[in-house]
Amino acid sequence: MQYRKMGSLDWEVSALGFGCMRLPRRRINRMRADTKQSIRIIRRGIDLGINYIDTAYVYHLGEGEKIVGQALQDGYREKVHLVTKLFLPLVRKTEHFDRYLDAQLERLQTDYLDIYLFHALTAGSFEKVKRLGLIEKMEEARKQGRIRHIGFSFHDTFPVFKEIIDYFDWDMAQIQYNYMDIGIQATTDGLVYAYNKGIATVIMEPGKGGILANPPSEALDIMKSSGNNRTPVDWALQFLWNRPEISLVLSGMSDMRQVEENCVSADRSGIGSLSADEEEVITKLVDVYRSKILIQCTACEYCMPCPTGVNIPRNFSILNYFYAEPKWLARWMVKRGYKRLVGSEEKIDKENPNGNASLCVNCGKCLEKCPQQINIPEELVKTHAILGRGERISKHYP
Numbered sequence: 001m002q003y004r005k006m007g008s009l010d011w012e013v014s015a016l017g018f019g020c021m022r023l024p025r026r027r028i029n030r031m032r033a034d035t036k037q038s039i040r041i042i043r044r045g046i047d048l049g050i051n052y053i054d055t056a057y058v059y060h061l062g063e064g065e066k067i068v069g070q071a072l073q074d075g076y077r078e079k080v081h082l083v084t085k086l087f088l089p090l091v092r093k094t095e096h097f098d099r100y101l102d103a104q105l106e107r108l109q110t111d112y113l114d115i116y117l118f119h120a121l122t123a124g125s126f127e128k129v130k131r132l133g134l135i136e137k138m139e140e141a142r143k144q145g146r147i148r149h150i151g152f153s154f155h156d157t158f159p160v161f162k163e164i165i166d167y168f169d170w171d172m173a174q175i176q177y178n179y180m181d182i183g184i185q186a187t188t189d190g191l192v193y194a195y196n197k198g199i200a201t202v203i204m205e206p207g208k209g210g211i212l213a214n215p216p217s218e219a220l221d222i223m224k225s226s227g228n229n230r231t232p233v234d235w236a237l238q239f240l241w242n243r244p245e246i247s248l249v250l251s252g253m254s255d256m257r258q259v260e261e262n263c264v265s266a267d268r269s270g271i272g273s274l275s276a277d278e279e280e281v282i283t284k285l286v287d288v289y290r291s292k293i294l295i296q297c298t299a300c301e302y303c304m305p306c307p308t309g310v311n312i313p314r315n316f317s318i319l320n321y322f323y324a325e326p327k328w329l330a331r332w333m334v335k336r337g338y339k340r341l342v343g344s345e346e347k348i349d350k351e352n353p354n355g356n357a358s359l360c361v362n363c364g365k366c367l368e369k370c371p372q373q374i375n376i377p378e379e380l381v382k383t384h385a386i387l388g389r390g391e392r393i394s395k396h397y398p
């Protein structure tokens with residue numbers, strides 16, 4: 001494992017962090033995490049040198065932190081920096097801060113957090129943070145020793161990011177960044193801005209929710225013709241580790257193979273390690289992807305569960321694959337994936353929501369939960385028109 005500087009903190013932090021948003025799922029109930037498997041892979045990651053664990057109150061329907069707490073027994077807690085987040089939609093009064101922090105410490109079976117983050121700050125939620133005096137609550141918790149450092153994760157634009165960075169003396173900022181997203185959300189400007197202020201920057205969504213891990217054939221051809229046998233995931237990760245401003249890259253790992261492979265990638269990572277030719281390959285990949293992604297969904301599942309059983313990220317992923325794939329046979333196969341989703345509420349599997357886009361009743365419940373600001377009901381209408389009724393993509397995405 002390679003270790004890196006963590007902003008102004010005196011930490012030697014592993015290049016790879018374990019993001020616990022996509023832990024292995026149970027076979028029977030896909031909405032819930034498989035505790036045993038999750039503990040195995042988290043501990044394996046730590047044994048391979050990962051010393052940074054990221055979770056959140058809402059991951060895995062509230063079970064994520066409990067699983068992490070169990071994984072960190074038997075001496076593992078002392079080996080890692082443990083980070084979790086305050087989920088702001090649940091915080092309606094200032095007093096709620098202590099209620100959630102206490103509950104999170106209990107779930108995680110620890111007396112302190114190495115960093116406590118405001119979860120998914122936007123311009124709107126930052127106003128709430130200020131209105132409820134939550135930064136002061138963070139400082140109070142730090143004085144009490146319940147948390148050691150203060151940060152935030154972020155989903156808005158660069159001007160908002162800059163405003164938040166300038167407002168307080170943060171220890172860390174967690175941003176969405178990957179070779180496709182250099183110009184959206186905090187952007188490269190935000191990354192550099194935080195770095196110049198000595199703030200550690202942690203990267204989430206390095207593979208854009210799996211999109212960069214499963215490239216369309218055109219992108220795969222570019223990777224192959226580079227003469228380099230990197231996997232698509234390795235390309236995405238090395239792009240990030242190449243940059244000096246990045247302290248650590250979180251990967252939401254779901255199985256043992258991903259843990260092993262990502263740790264191997266991290267082993268050979270380094271600032272400035274990509275050659276000019278390799279950077280050129282990434283530029284070409286960006287061009288391909290730019291023309292291939294219709295919906296910027298990262299499959300974070302914050303919008304789930306949907307009351308009518310629509311599997312929102314699955315629908316968007318199928319549409320993206322359908323659009324990206326130039327070969328008719330592959331397109332036909334992708335479309336079959338849509339047909340396998342259910343179009344009738346009676347047949348919905350409540351534990352493994354499997355509804356297609358036609359089941360959306362436009363209730364709007366998912367809308368404010370989406371960090372990518374996708375107009376989910378509107379996009380689902382288009383998704384069903386294209387994949388369900390066979391209408392032309394260009395009619396809906398001119």
Ligand code: SF4
Pocket residue numbers: 305306307308309310312359360361362363364365366367376377380
């Ligand atoms: S708007 Fe549609 S997709 Fe969103 S929660 Fe309501 S029914 Fe589900």
Ligand code: SF4
Pocket residue numbers: 296297298299300301302303304312313316369370371372373374376
């Ligand atoms: S639609 Fe938005 S909230 Fe839902 S999975 Fe995609 S990015 Fe996440």
